[in-house]
Amino acid sequence: MLLDLARSKKILFFGGKGGVGKTTVSAATAIARANEGARVLLVSTDPAHNLGHLFDRSIGAKPVKIMAGLDALELDPASTVEAHMREVSGALHQLMPVNQHGEIDKHIALSRDAPGMQEAAILERIAEVVETGLEDYDLIIFDTAPSGHTARLMVLPEMMSAWTEGLIKQREKADRFAEIVRDLGRDSSMEDKTIGGAGRNEQERESKIRQILLRRRRKFAHLRDALSDGERTSFVIVLAAERLPVLETIELNSLLESAGISVDYLVVNKRSPNDSGEFLSERRAQEDLHMQTLQQALPEIPHQDLLLMAHDIVGLEAVERLSKKL
Template sequence: MLLDLARSRRVLFLGGKGGVGKTSVASAVALRRAREGARVLLISTDPAHNLGHLWEQQLGDAATTVWAGEDAGDVGGPTGSARAGRLDAVEIDPDATAAAHLDEVGETLRTMMPEHLHSEVDKHLDLAARSPGTHESAMLERLAVLLDEGQTSHDLVVVDTAPSGHTVRLMALPEIMTAWTEGLLDRRTRAERFGAAVRALDADDDPESVSSEGRDRRIRRAITRRRDRFAAMRAVITEATRCSFVIVLTAERLPVLESAALRDQLDEAGVAVGGFVANRLAPAEAGEFLAGRRAQEQAQLAELERRADGAAVETLPLLAGDLVGVAALDALGEAMERAETR
């Protein structure tokens, strides 16, 4: 199921409760597709920055190539072309993203304000940097840009999201921010009409009138650009043939309950859930202790199936050793090929 979705969609989100192995599963499926000849962009929205640790590389806000193949199709499965695959990775940095966003806003504001008010602009931006929602908004806009660019430059974009609560908010934000920017544009329109009426009373060659018109156009362009970015992201995440969301969990009571709730919340947000991946399943016939563990997991998987409302449930085994580096991710990718869908 998971690899089928990765082969048939342009965007794949992976989310779920913290600590269930989302980053490992996202990295393994991305590497598997890259080994099949696809160009894959792997994005992490989790501020914990585990992606770089897993790949044993320094990652940042710009795409870094973490794996590049010489021959396409070096594992089984469709390749789509004869070219060599490549996997690029990005860790969105909320602090850096917010700072860059506020720098852009500050530059725009300074071009619109008289020089003696520039210090007031700086004070406003300092306050905005500490305001609730600033990092969230900036991170969302950065993700929107990466999704847009990634679908042009890559065959598949895989997004490793933060734990469930953050993810639900992330998937709902594009619609919220689109409506918010639409409201800004409506208010901008009313302000421009009022400004035009006032300027009509002045002389046509008034320099201040020309300056105000130019300022209005710049403000409208900036707001429109943001609205279009959020609207485009909303269109992507709600188009089931292009984007799918896979919930990763472990076969334990709390992750099962949280994952079922996450599916309902994503459904309400209009996001198609492609299925569940139960990670780190204990092996069968491996001693009395693990047999008990396995029985408990099977009971929780049955509960998940009952709550899944027909969505596919796929299982991945518990692997020996740490999931760090290409060899370990390849082993997990091979397990995906053999994965059972309940």
């Protein structure tokens, strides 16, 4: 059962195509655990946030209380990108001579809208939520954006650490070069007054830049560890028993696997009942064929079916009713 998995983990990610029920099922899981006495944080990372719509109230970048034991928040991509750019810009200003600051600002303004920027910013916030959230909560549940987007996020920590790694190496090379130049040009009569003093300033500047880079690297490395630690973290794919969602689930699983993240559970949502008329029984039989494809491709991943309800699932009470079926 999904709930057994939720009981044994500290971090759960829900992914899958748009409209399959990620937000609904992750909220139901959060409520089920909160009702068992766990302290749960439900986090939406989808730029098209719908936790607010689900609970019919406004939810922002700070945790709000949904019920006893359950807080929710929506990561805000726009302000996250702003904060991220401010920090990157500050770091670059420190790295480069003043006469290049104009260039840097131009570059930053352009890259604000670059592809991947929003993902990188959200990833950084996920890293922070994981790092600080586990002190206050027993379980953190991430309701993520549709498949492709999520998977790109999941492999990003690797890319981000490679990027900071490169910068650090570059700095080290530059440091050594500067040292050699200093040694070559050293005039013993001036050493203490001028060059020694400048050297100290330089060192302070260097260590500040290094700290920024190392801090970012630690953040991503920490997230990387959390994501690939199967003891603490699980990824759940929500899908419908239809052809495309099944094929995408198989693809998403292999993408995550290649990033060292294991998918531990599948929720097959909106299954047609087979006792509600001929039309739905026929639909059910069609779904069963797609389920065979799924089970042949991913035989080792347990799954749970959730029936299609007659009505949309909106509001705390409706989600709580669904949570009893997990």
